[in-house]
Amino acid sequence: MKRGLLFLFACLIFFSAAYAFADSGRECTNCDHSLAPRLWIPDGDPNTDHLPLKSSSADIVIDGPIARVTITQRYRNEGTRPINARYVFPGSTHAAVQSLTMNIGDRIIKAKIKEKEEAKKIYEVAKQAGKHAALLEQKRPNVFMMNVANIMPGDTVELVLQYSELLIPDDGVYQLVYPTVVGPRYGGDPIRATPHNRWIANPYAKDNTDGSNPAQIKTDIHVRIASPIPISDLRSAQHKIVTHWLNDKSAEISLDPSETHTGNRDFILSFRLQGAKINSxxxxxxxxxxxxxxxxxxxxxxxAPTEVMKREYLFVVDVSGSMYGFPLNTASDLMRELLSSLKPQETFNILFFSGGSRVLSPTPLQATPENLQRAMTMMRSIQGGGGTELLPALKTAFAMPRTEDTARSIVVITDGYVDVERQAYDLIKQNLNSTNLFAFGIGSSVNRYLMESMAHAGQGEPFIITGPNDVPGVGARFRRYVDAPxxxxxxxxxxxxxxxxxxxxxxxxxxxxxxxxxxxxxxxxxxxxxxxxxxxxxxxxxxxxxxxxxxxxxxxxxxxxxxxxxxxxxxxxxxxxxxxxxxxxxxxxxxxxxxYSLLTRYTSFVAVDETISNPNGNTTDVKQPLPLPQGVSELAVAQPVPEPSLYWLLLALAVLFASDRLFRKNRHVPH
CATH class of the missing domain: 2.60.40 (Immunoglobulin-like)
Known part of the structure; x- marks a missing residue:
């Protein structure tokens, strides 16, 4: 009887543990540790509004080479409990964030710039006192976090932030990039997460079968452009737009009414100024x-160069879970384009990385048709899965054999969904040694900060490939940069x-x-x-x-x-x-x-409404879930890491089985 009860108890613990583990990784196959949590699923609690951010709009004015961006975020509590909302959102890598205003009804509160820790203390004191408060922090130069305290049932809180940036043309093309979603970041072991990178654990929502997303935020974008020179070739790379021309030097741009899901990919607007010369x-x-x-x-x-240098190319290709499907297919098209630009006398190799790495060849290969075909066959055979272990891949790349007396270029191809931008920059700077590095970002919402940082450290250039349409011609452009500074x-x-x-x-x-x-x-x-x-x-x-x-x-x-x-x-x-x-x-x-009243790694904006709206001080914290970037697989946010409770369950199970074996052994020991 005792043994039967013991067995039944053990089974209950085992199946509870198995369920917990399955739940933590149900969306994942062949995945490594990630700081990203399980996919967000509404719990159906009518007392708490799980989607407090109702809309986000951007009013962008391009005046000459300078863009001014005003972002308005509208939060509303449609539940019955007071809530504190947290929202992680992106910005341009070159954004100078210079102001924040909080609007509640007819009250307008201008935020103050403070040292980060002081701003956090001011916010927490206001939060505990039941006051409306807002805290804007920088997590990366292109990732920000908004905290809003004491949003009462029925309350609408409007937050307006402003930033500016300089638009610099490349080959005569000006490009405005307005990011709308932060892609999930692979961050290694979640147990050892530091306060600085805990933002990475923001939840992501799974798309419904009809293609809609419960976390899809209503996103409006309006652009006004004025130039001293006539504008030409105005286009949007990833959104349908409506353009109203005021004259040949100015226009107003808005999203096409057919764009119902706009907040899951970067808004990219490009244009030229008529005439061959850049306006110096x-x-x-x-x-x-x-x-x-x-x-x-x-x-x-x-x-064109008068001397042809001996060159070698090492391609470092991300094949992790977040690259599964569309990004990896685009990377395959890109590799075909880049390999076709190699000259027969040049050498190359490919390192594929995710949780581990594998190489095309132990030593560099000549760029013969046979070797190029071998490379593409291997590229097409990889499906994508596992974590994005960028740093080990870079260390392996720098240590790989190279051809003597040859200038080497390392080409990194990734979506950049990692949180090791700083470490990657340092590693590249320390290992140049007659090697430069080019970074190709693949996807609709690439981590541009990582791409630009790696290219800057490697004395190369960043390239962003949003889809197959960006691939043709990129090989020739890459070769121009490499061959002829x-x-x-x-x-x-x-x-x-x-x-x-x-x-x-x-x-x-x-x-x-x-x-x-x-x-x-x-x-x-x-x-x-x-x-x-x-x-x-x-x-x-x-x-x-x-x-x-x-x-x-x-x-x-x-x-x-x-x-x-x-x-x-x-x-x-x-x-x-x-x-x-x-x-x-x-x-x-x-x-x-x-x-200069700027948001930085060590300074934050904080706004406090001195009116006490929540005297009881009881609130529920809500993390605004994000949509996955367009084309990104759910493998990017899987978390097969067991919850802490699972470790205790497994330990208890082991103790029970050990006790059972000892009990049976003692029963058979003669006295």
Whole structure:
């Protein structure tokens, strides 16, 4: 009887444990650890509104080369309990976030910029006191988190944040990118998650069978564009748009009414300005006793190389769970395009990575038709699964055998859904050794911060491939960048004026056909002062001179007044590049954030409504679930890691079986 009860109890524990484990990984096959939680499923509790964010709208004004973006988020509590809402959302990698306003009824509360820890304390005190409060934090330069406290039943809270950025054309094409969703990040062991990366565990909602998504937020986007030069070739890469032309230099753009699910992919708007030349110029502005400038200079024409260098290419291809399906199919098309651009005398290899890695060949291969076909056969045989172990893959790549006396380029192909941007940057910087690195981001909502960071560290270029239509021609463009740099040894100096605090302080070799952009400050300007830019190109010396007297000839005050903020954002990007785990530049980042009212890693915006709306102080925390980016498999958010309770259940089961065996053994021991 005792043995039967013991067995029954053990079975109950076992099946409970098995269910817990199955529930934690039910959406996953062949997956590794991830900080992303299980797919979000509504619990049906009518007392709590699980989707407090009802809509998000973006009003974007492109004035010359500067874009101003105003984002309005509307939260509403349709449940019966007071709630605290948390929402993780993306921004442009170059966004200078400079203000936040909270609107409740007819009350307007302007947020204050504070050191991060101080802002968090102010928010928590207001939250406990039952006051409406909002806290905006930066988790990555392109990932932000909004916390809203004490949203009462029936309340509507409107949060308005503003940022600006400089649009820099590449090969004559200007591109505005407005991200709408943060893709899931693979983060290793969730048990060891730090407070800094706990945001990664935000829930994601599964699409319904009809293609709808319970977490799909109503997203509106309106763009107004004005240019001093006629606009041409205006198009949207991933959304249908309606364009109302005011004249040949200005237009208003909105989403087509047929776009009902807009918030699961980046909004990408591109256009050209008529005429072959990029509009070079100098913009200046005085603020708080300091003079700021922005110099944009036309790049020289690319010249074909006279010498053909011996080259080797190592392709590092992400085949993890988040790449399953559409992204991996697009990556396969991209690999075919890149491999076809190789020359027979060049060598190559491929490293495929997910939770582990495998290589095409132990040593580099000649780019013969047979070897290229072998590479594509292996590429097509991989389905995708497992975690995105980028750092081990990069370490393996840098350690792989290489051909002597050959310039090597590493090409990383991934969706970038990892949280190791900083570590990847450091690793690449430490291992260049006559190797440069190019980053290809695949997908509708790529982690652009990772792509740009890796390419910057590797002295290469980032490429974003949103789908198969972006693939044709990318191989030829890649080869132009590799074979024929536009300009090197770039320097700026002032004639009759002193320049200081220029950004970037060291200008890298120019690979792309984009203008040279330099921010800085100046003082002691004499009449007739000029800024002179010099560099080395294939045909000799390059020189561009712009006069301070002619500055702002084509820029209005609205553009120029953003120069201090844009300069500070550029400076913060430089400090971020130097920033390691030791927080060596923390004080300088805080100083810039507070002085220029900018969101940074160490500064946050906090707004508090002094009216007490929730005197009881009882609230329910709600994490706003996100839709999966378009084309991303649910494998990207699977979590086969057992819950802590499962470990205890399994331990109890082991103890029970051990006790049972000891009991039976003791029964047969003669006394």
């Amino acid at each position: 110029g100098l913009m200046t502005y005085e603020w708080n006793g300091e003079h700021y400038f922005l110099m944009m200079a036309q790049p020289p024409k690319r010249v 536009v300009l090197s040894h770039i320097k700026i100096r002032g004639n009759g004026v002193e320049l200081y605090d220029t950004e970037p302080s060291e200008i890298p070799v120019m690979l792309a056909e984009r203008p040279i952009v330099i921010f800085g400050k100046y003082r002691n300007a004499q009449p007739g002062a000029t800024l002179e830019l010099t560099g080395t190109r294939a045909t000799g010396e390059y020189r561009a001179t712009l006069s301070l007297d002619d500055s702002n000839g084509q820029a209005d005050k609205n553009q120029a007044e953003l120069l201090p903020v844009l300069w500070a954002r550029q400076r913060l990007m430089y400090l971020s590049d130097l920033q390691g785990d030791d927080d060596a530049h923390r004080d300088e980042i805080i100083r810039l954030g507070l002085r």
